């Protein structure tokens with residue numbers, strides 16, 4: 001089996017998969033934190049970013065937010081509550097898994113009424129309205145292929161039935177992406193390729209809406225991705241706030257992720273007619289989005305018990321380089337065509 005096949009089953013199998021069994025807890029009582037689990041400020045700031053797009057499109061009445069990887073609906077709730085005016089958007093969630101749809105419905109219908117709906121996949125999505133698409137830590141959970149440079153050629157690391165690595169021929173799915181990897185790497189250099197993320201980007205670009213696409217995830221540009229310190233790639237498993245590279249151990253009980261190659265994603269988006277509006281680390285992106293709020297605090301007295309102090313602590317966690325500010329990147333793409 002390819003590792004992509006193993007990762008697909010370990011994460012999404014409806015009986016055994018880490019995500020397949022229903023939304024897990026994310027945050028202190030889960031296996032890892034995300035920007036969403038830090039608190040509602042993240043959603044509030046994204047609401048302002050989305051609202052700017054709504055304004056720039058002439059404030060259309062049928063403006064739609066579209067989220068994929070919405071998990072338990074927390075980010076949708078935070079964005080909805082943080083929307084800065086009374087013209088609430090529609091909210092569409094792309095969600096293939098029924099157990100997730102039910103959890104999201106229970107949380108969001110009381111809040112959004114008939115403004116929220118669901119579709120199963122990107123291909124069943126048929127919104128022609130102006131839209132703002134967003135995903136937080138979606139693409140790092142897409143299955144990747146693991147490959148190794150042998151000095152003259154690439155091999156793929158397959159997984160045996162005894163769950164051991166073995167070098168074999170490149171699978172058809174990996175081949176086109178492997179052809180784009182640098183060829184000046186030392187023998188033994190091991191990394192991943194992300195054909196599923198590339199295909200997803202193409203499908204997003206072809207969707208029938210105008211507006212923007214926001215992708216928030218951890219990842220590198222190509223020049224930082226293929227460096228000597230990552231000679232074993234970026235594949236990790238997460239459990240109980242620990243992480244290591246033993247990705248074949250305790251399959252189904254751990255989250256599995258790989259960093260995004262943002263250069264490849266951007267090249268794919270641009271080739272499909274999208275334009276990069278902003279691409280920066282999370283710290284700078286959110287500081288930009290938070291500037292009006294931060295200015296409004298100027299000169300106000302502050303004690304540690306206020307809601308503002310709580311929000312500022314969240315801001316610090318989200319933006320400080322030693323917390324989440326530097327490792328996460330935010331890519332805002334402009335989509336002008338249907």
Ligand SMILES: C[S@@+](CC[C@H](N)C(=O)[O-])C[C@H]1O[C@@H](n2cnc3c(N)ncnc32)[C@H](O)[C@@H]1O
Pocket residue numbers: 019026034035036037068069070071072075094095096135136137138141142
């Ligand atoms: C790392 S979690 C992030 C959850 C949430 N966005 C957050 O930031 O807290 C990855 C999520 O992506 C979802 N996911 C993976 N593939 C998906 C797909 N093709 N369509 C929709 N959701 C998907 C998983 O079910 C899981 O909820």
